[in-house]
Amino acid sequence: MRNIPIAEVDGLDRAVVAIGTDYPPDHLLPWHEHRRAQVLYAATGLMHVETAEGAWTVPTARAVLIPPTVAHQVAMTGVSTRSLYIEPSAVPWFPARCQVVDVSALLRALILAAVEVEPRYPEHSRDAAVVALILHELRSLTPLPLDLPLPADPRLRRLCEQFLRQPHIHDAPARWCAELSVSERTLARLFRRGTGLGFAQWRQRACILHSLGPLAAGEPVTRIASRLGYDNPAAYTAAFGRLLGRPPTSYRVADR
Incomplete structure (x- = not known):
């Protein structure tokens, strides 16, 4: 099925409903939730998923698992999705x-195939076997460190969201302290309590995840590193590798 809302087929008596959706450029899917669990796969483009707990960056050929009834919004850049809605x-x-x-080549092929199956597939058919294999493969997925925790405290969250619009690796904690009228020790405590990360660790993670969009668009590493405030491309590449275990070039679209 393609380009139909899940609400129209949510009541199907099948464990998995697969829908392919094409979105316009720079589309924002506003806050909503699903009764079913969702596997949201980025066939093309880049997605940013946000919930009350944090934000997740989803590059091309990866997927995000969204639990049932979790409110979320999705910002999309050049995205075509394939979604599995699962009881x-x-x-x-x-x-x-x-x-x-991460999505293996086998699971990718299964997801693409699932979008083409008859919604009310016979229970002992080839299509049913595809769905059964999908459910089996989903259990062995490899998590990726592409999440950024966001604090519940409204004032700190506002500053975090402002930072995400224009991140800089040398943004000083003193500026945040002045905005919040707190000491650096208090800021550190607020960050640790609200995100589970220290300020510098959160700032580094935010910069690296922000860079995935420009990387996917083909922007040179040198330019990305400079805009984020790294002293040189090697410093950015090293920080990228420490977080994601791979060089920045591995997250270009040509990777898959």
């Missing part, structure tokens, strides 16, 4: 919070 009882292992995962 919660079929995936009791599903994570309680969003999670970005």
Whole structure:
């Protein structure tokens, strides 16, 4: 099925409903939630998924697992998605919070095939076998560190969201302290309590995840590193590798 809302087919008596959707450039899917668990796969483009707990960056050929009834919004750049909407009882292992995962070549092929199956596929057919194999493959997904925790405190969250619009690796904690009228020790405590990360660690992670969009668009590493404030491209590349375990070039679209 393609380009139809899940609400129109949510009641189908099948464990998995697969829908392919094409979105206009720079589209924002506003806050909403689903009764079913969702595997949201980026066939093209880049997605940013946000919930009350944090933000997840989803590059091309990766997917994000969205638990049932979790409110979320999705900002999309050049995105065509393939979604699996799954009855919660079929995936009791599903994570309680969003999670970005790598997608194997086999699972990618299965997801693409699922979009083409008859919605009311016979229970002992080839299409049913495809769905059963999808459910099996989903259990062995590899999580990726593409999440950025966001604090619940409204004042700190506002500053975090401002930073994400124009991140800079040397943005000083003193500026944040002045905005919040707190000491650096208090800022550190607020960050640790609200995100589980220290300020510098959160800032570094935010910069690296922000860079995935320009990388996917083909922007040179040198320019990305400079805009983020790194002293040189090597410093940016090293920080990228420490977080994601791979060089920046591996996240270009040509990677898959």
